Amino acid sequence: MTATLSPDVEAQPAPGDPPRRRRLEKLRRLLRRHSAFLVLIALGGVLRALFMVSYKPAFWYFGDSGVYITMSEAKDLYASPTRALGYVVALKLFEPTHTFMTLILVQHLAGLVLAATMYAFLQHRGAPRWLSCLAIVPVLLDSLFLTVEHYLLPDQILTFCIGMAIIAVLWNKKPSWRATGVAGFLLACAWFTKPTALPVVVLVGLLLIVRWVGWRALVAYAVTFLIPYLLVMNWIGDRQSVYGSQSGIALYGRAAMIADCSRIDLTFEEQTLCPTRHFDRADAYFWTSPPKRRYIAYTPEGAKLYTDFSLAVIRQQPGDYLRSVGKESLAHLVPGFRLGPDNDCLRLRWAPPDGFRDTQTVPNRCYPAQARGDYQKWAADPRVGPEPTAVTRALHVYGEYVRLIPTTLSLSLLLALATLISGLRLIRWRLPGPRAPGRIKLDVVVLLFAGLGLTILTVAIGMYEARYAMPALPLASLGAALAIFGLTSGRVRPAPPEEKAAEQESAEPQAS
8 A cells, every 4th residue: 555645735845945945036036136236247357357368467567566576575574765565565475376367366356346345335325226336337347447457566455445445434324343443454554555545544534533433433443543554654663665754756756847946946955956858757857867866865865855845846836836736637537638748658558458569678668568477576578478369459449448537537526516515505595406415425525535636646746647546436436426326315215116025025934
């Protein structure tokens, strides 16, 4: 005799099936809801994979990449008057892999993680999905952003640390002490990578005070930044380094571009720094000067002389200084803005090449050079480099046309101004139009100053270079998205009916 189960019993699912089915259904709804974001992330990942495969192992920047690698080969860290140490530490950490591709892979992944965090931040703040997706497009697809990610340069680490730190403190109106602690540590890493990040540290500190996040959160932010900062500064002591005593070298180029030594008062020593040739690039005034003059800049007396000369020129020619800074700042905001022939070659270094093979030597090559595959401090010989392929030719054309940074920064600036004046009262009358909430206004101001403000500051104390706007790109995108959200709604929008039903279903007690 064979025992059989009744149809009712056979039709009942196994006890574990309904919860599993609900989880799968919830996952499908989640993937469907964020399908546009997943497509964009996949597209950004494909572009980065093409860079990894087509330009092995990395792009090489003559004058910077080799110096960082040389410093990383030293047994111990040492203070340098021209280079910060953050990227040196990164190179030391990846040296056991004996290939630059591991570090470059991490830099590309950092770009994807940053974009995903930006999307999550905007979704957390209640922005619509289309706006959240639009905000991450520049970070995922901009050719300069992709190219700099593939360079042996510290800019991607700087961008990641600043972006993640500011997102951490803006995530909630009153961030927790854990969030501010993470932000303080990330900004310490950013400062260690490039000291120009220090103004962002001050800006975030002021934000925490204005919003008054509480003593615990404020102390956590201060401690996690100050401990690394004080340890580094105590270790450096009175040695010449980029962490304070060498700012006069960068400022010298900016002052030399406008210096009219025939009509300003300078001391005899300062007159020896007067330029004898004209360049369109500020850094050329220092690097083309006689070796003896460059050498004295790395002594305490020489550093002071360069600083005194620069300040004297700027103080006596303030109009020329402001015009020079304004002109070069426009290059960050206006697509295709040309500063002069000395900058043309520099611009080409931030576009993917059609190939590495070239008859020119590395110092004279405008397009990115190729790093060697054995973790060495010399670039590969371009005369025997790989020939162009169909993929590299396509990436080269892509790099020439898909440059989104100037447009993104300009739109961010205009939208920030529109947000600030929205709802502005003039005596008894309020300006017509939408009124953005105060929280969004403050967030937009912080993002604007941390991104575009830092970019213009690098021009004011140094020079224009397209990659210096890289940290501003994610912040400008977030600022523009928040401004649009604030002008259109500014509050968390109710979830669609199907999402509400899904949330209620997941909240029901599971059947046993």
